[in-house]
Amino acid sequence: MRRCFVFKPALQIGFFVSVLLLFTVKGRAQYHQYIDPLIGSEGSGNVFIGPSCPYGMVKPGPDCNKAANNGYSPDKDKPIYGFSQIHVSGTGGGPKYGNVSVMPFNGTEGSSIKQESLRDNEIAKAGYYSVLLKKWNIKTEITTSPKVAFYRFVFDKKNNKAVKIDGGEFLGEKAIPDYREAQQFVGSEIQILSNTEVSGYTKIRGGWNNGAAYTVYFHVVFNHPFKKFSTWKGEQLFTGKNTQVDEGKKTGAQLFFDALQTDTLEMKVGISYVSTLKAKQNIDTEIPHWSFEKTVNETRARWDDLLKRIEIDNDAALSQKTMFYTALYHTMLMPVDRTNENPLWENGTPYYDDFYAIWDTFRSSHPLITLINESRQVDIINALLQIYQHDGYLPDARSGNSNGRTQGGSNAEVLIADAYVKKLKGINYSQALEAMLKDATVPPGDNEEKEGRGGLTDYNSLGYVSNRFVRAGNRTVEYAYDDYCLATVAHGLNRQGEYRRFLGQSNNWQNLWRPIEDNGSKGFIMPKDASGKWIDSIQCDVSNGKANYIPYTPLAQDWPVCVCWWCGFFYEASSWEYSLYVPHDVAALIKNCGGNGAFERRLNTLFDKGLYNVGNEPSFLSPNLYHWIGRPDLSSVRIREIINKNYNASRSGIPGNDDSGAMSSWLAFHLIGIYPNAGQSYYLINAPAFKQTLIHQENGNGFSIKAIGLSDKKCYIQSATLNGKPFNQSWIEHSDIANGGELVLQMAAKPSGWGSVVLPPSASADHN
């Protein structure tokens, strides 16, 4: 018998909690103390480690690696070369942002533009980061409000104090013009406005989403006047020249404070995507004072106000609390709220950027936001609809104010269906349906990885995407689910024609279902050409003039060796994983796989033989699939196993790219024992990690989940009640949660028959 949840001890926790207490305010829920921004900072988590507000536009933090998505490297041998103000969290591929880099240093006029130092004493907490720059013995502390970064530098008395503001730095630079996924420099500008103020901007294009140019404006203000300054353009320094105009070259400024009366220098960096004046206004609005602590506390209060909405068992281990609340924290770092910061069309309506990508976040991040912060999710969807209205398509990903890229489905449709079935108010669902229909009916044209549905011409004529398009496999299965989501909304709006069409199309995954066997299981999504012929192999390379082919098997991976990363039949996973992606009709999937017994064996093979990839999103739902054969106990065991093996409160505690919090949100849901099937109205129930969880919803209703008797040994759900009444199904409707109430799970040391009779919904089962 497997053990229940056991969490690895996280050594650093005790240390940073004590540091943190410096800033705590009495009498308020202190959930932020359980945020550890360093979870996921080592390994492949790629999380952003600096301070951020929830959905914060500004994310200031250290940069030590230009090739890293978060700019960061845990390797202390890599010097910090600056602190830039904009980052994303958890992403992979070519980096984006890393703009407006600042750096304190010791020096005088004539100092070199490049300044870097090794570090020590790195501390990262909710709303706070600090580090010692060893080269100069400068302690740098950072906090932030939504649009303003706040720095405190503590210099050595004896040294010449200096700060540089660099408009030419950014992540992911390559020398080759238009290099795929590289960011490219467009222009920058800097102006010394007074002896305490500097403003300017940096304009960059490209990056992971191959986006158009975006401009980050800044306004910097110091609490002490600088005495001298230099500015630069390109490689050339100009002493005392107060303006460097944009001529397509990198610019920046060095500010020299040689006669500081104190060793501590404070600096606020206001950011805007609209103008330098707006960047200044953001400072005046958000941080009109010079109290670093006040800003730290305000930011923590913002987090507390969100985190307290899910109260977990107070007796839970610190490591559990840390994992859980840090997971919520990671989930709410992105997308970023850029309301009033949209340079593209009229301001005032909600505007969010850095959907990066919805392919990652639709499955669990957005459902979690909906649960904690429903009004925020409404704003996010309205922002998506604004993007559709003005740019023509919903994004699947968007960054730097540009749609792009798509990996598979048009998954904003799932978010819309999820909002619709969960009855979120304040969304124009007619317009939303129009946006979904656009995805589903109008091919995006030339650039099929920007938005919409690539390969749609095939999909709509053949019922699948043929091998003449890349990513044909996951495009087909994802479009089928997107179609189900479309049908859901069409049905609700009484658009029966569209409902029938897209419900029908939601079976399209079956058109690529090939009855071949692999590792004891039968039936897999496999490539087909446009004439309907199965494809058995793919040319992988040519040696000595002879082409070598690899056979297409359910485990074959054509990318990135035979074809480019984005050019395989599947995106970033195998047929073993994608063949199980039928979230709307697991019953039909089970039937295709040969029935309950075969399906159980297949899932066991998936997990036991390592065919399941814990570190990516395509298999997010897979551990829960046992529910549909009436064995939720097996789902719970798998989930427990996955978490125990792969997640913990250490710096490498996230098993793959956190992807804007996607991995974290998957964890958070499973820790409280429910998991959404995004786009549908219910959650699957599993054994939670906490004895009790209380969800305070925005509608005022509370919902509690209690696991009576939960212990290391008693980790199976024996029976359940909902609001006191027996509850024998292994899934719960969102409306039951929204209406408030109590789910009580009676825990036992052995599995029972609970959840074996009334199975979770499946489209084909619903229609039987």
Next chain:
Amino acid sequence: MRRCFVFKPALQIGFFVSVLLLFTVKGRAQYHQYIDPLIGSEGSGNVFIGPSCPYGMVKPGPDCNKAANNGYSPDKDKPIYGFSQIHVSGTGGGPKYGNVSVMPFNGTEGSSIKQESLRDNEIAKAGYYSVLLKKWNIKTEITTSPKVAFYRFVFDKKNNKAVKIDGGEFLGEKAIPDYREAQQFVGSEIQILSNTEVSGYTKIRGGWNNGAAYTVYFHVVFNHPFKKFSTWKGEQLFTGKNTQVDEGKKTGAQLFFDALQTDTLEMKVGISYVSTLKAKQNIDTEIPHWSFEKTVNETRARWDDLLKRIEIDNDAALSQKTMFYTALYHTMLMPVDRTNENPLWENGTPYYDDFYAIWDTFRSSHPLITLINESRQVDIINALLQIYQHDGYLPDARSGNSNGRTQGGSNAEVLIADAYVKKLKGINYSQALEAMLKDATVPPGDNEEKEGRGGLTDYNSLGYVSNRFVRAGNRTVEYAYDDYCLATVAHGLNRQGEYRRFLGQSNNWQNLWRPIEDNGSKGFIMPKDASGKWIDSIQCDVSNGKANYIPYTPLAQDWPVCVCWWCGFFYEASSWEYSLYVPHDVAALIKNCGGNGAFERRLNTLFDKGLYNVGNEPSFLSPNLYHWIGRPDLSSVRIREIINKNYNASRSGIPGNDDSGAMSSWLAFHLIGIYPNAGQSYYLINAPAFKQTLIHQENGNGFSIKAIGLSDKKCYIQSATLNGKPFNQSWIEHSDIANGGELVLQMAAKPSGWGSVVLPPSASADHN
């Protein structure tokens, strides 16, 4: 017998020439004196009447009509409400630009934001505009450098002097969000920098091309300090508030100069699309002084340097000279040179905007620019290739840094072929061919009026665009010609496969050729459905529940009554016009029409029955088609007739929208007796209006055209020599001109057989 050229007297000419002499500089060619910016300012010419440099980014001028493309109204009862800095010239449809409006007035703090005045004494000359604002007796004079407008205001001594700078004004505003072709306000900002300087920006989206947001930055500097100021945001005025930050509202400033020591106030408005600092830098670079006259003279010198490249008969009538040089002037107002002002990607390479539209200008404007200013045309094409590289497609139209829209063909391809056959150096023709192939092979997707070839899926599968796409008729015939241009370049680059494919496709116009008769002529481009069935009628409206159909005849016009303006089978012309659009294979066209006799009768019917529209581009080549039946004399007669009836030196002297100088360039070519068939290497020869023309080419070679004996009576070409040798063909190769030499036309009172044997090129004839 018809008379030769006779020009209507233009009454205002004497007057403004005398005004002009105030600024002339001795000893330099004074061609600018023949520029009359008011030609085309009445009627439908829509020309911009303010000062501009050649291809000038800044075009400051009066605005009296927000619905007018040029902001102007000749109706003196319409008050001037401001002078804005950016305009286009000659365009139709929804207006674009009209940004950064300034207005002198008499007033003190608390004056209303709106200020307007009736006008008098309006004078427009090369590089100069002036007007008296009657309400306040303020004389306003304007001149300009490429990126800076220069204003001189002469106030009445006794009055309180004021100037407003308005970031909220623009043309074509509608209250309805996203109204088609309307410009929409996005944001603006204003800042009082000192008592002589104001900066800010205005950000607008939409307009004719439905473009993305563009930002016009400005820096304003006065030669006298203002004493007080107000700024505004929305409707609210703030006395002494020096900054209005962008919050999506209209902003501006009023500046009060109540204690001017002189009555004359001067103001420079620097413009940039990059930043306010760059707008200031543009002032420092281009107009670092305060001499209004110097700027006027520099701008005139820029024009003289171009106009002098075509010297015409010094004895020509003033009205002829005025028509000719004003036509050259109009041709070189657009596209605008925005090199170093590109906000989208790296600066430094040539960047041009306001291709508005190439559909208008490819036929004669660009060939004229090539002849006068070949290096400029090379830069323009390189800018187009940069746009292709970064935005994915060549534009057919582009404005405000956004591709859009397409009316029919993908005509940038014609420009490329034209450059290629004329052997323009400094262009990467391999990349250019790639861009052409993109147009011809990759459907543009969702927005089929933005760029590329709408209806391409039909065109490439059926060989024509079927009636399931709008503008199927002119799209088909224009794509066929674009394909010919593509084949031309492919052939030159030895890409034989593409050459054969696209040469074959250039016959696609024949796929819509229906052998029906109309007005005595047989065979017309007519609509067909995707199954190959001719369409006989179109539903036009429904009354009393009954649909009414109109028959599709060669004169039927389905737009804009039955369907929207852009939704007809043809764009802005009838089948009578578009059926003659086969510029690459007039021989085949003649054959299809029933041979020479039938073709001559058909052309006669076209012109005599008023089926030819002088005011739009589709028929630009039609008057020359007689050349291909060996009757260039008939072409000349028609051209003469068209010019006499429709063009003159008066304010209404342009018979249709000048379309960025397209109509003007058509006139200019015909006045000197040659006319290009854009995309091909030759010019058709007609009787010129001038006894001699000398073209000074950038390669140093001169080419002269002499019409010996030309008079009111002797207006037929009897014979010709090229460089002293008999020249019996009615067309001349560009290389003959480029190499330098002399074409001598012997004029007579009656037609001869000259040009009747060796006919101009035709694709099918070349291959016979």
